[in-house]
Amino acid sequence: MAQATTVVRHRPVIRRSADAQGALYWLACTCGHLGVEQAARRMAQVDLDQHVLSLPHIPAAQQCRTPHAHDRQAWEPCGLCENQTALFDPAELTGEAR
């Protein structure tokens, strides 16, 4: 199976709505993940943090070294930096040959 080349990007934000009962906050991520409505922004922030923590761990070889320059978040693999690592022998890093 070929790996999908489309990377789902996660840009979690906290949405807010207010009505006569008060304000509601919830997590909304660009991946489609929606958190439950919370009465406090702080609780929606907890949902956001847990969503980020639930994302797959990025192998060190794919982590971005210049996130600002490459527009990457800590939870996103960086193809640019990964290609730089490929200058080294990939089989040596993964321990397996293709």
Ligand SMILES: [Zn+2]
């Ligand atoms: Zn997400």
Ligand SMILES: [Zn+2]
């Ligand atoms: Zn990078």
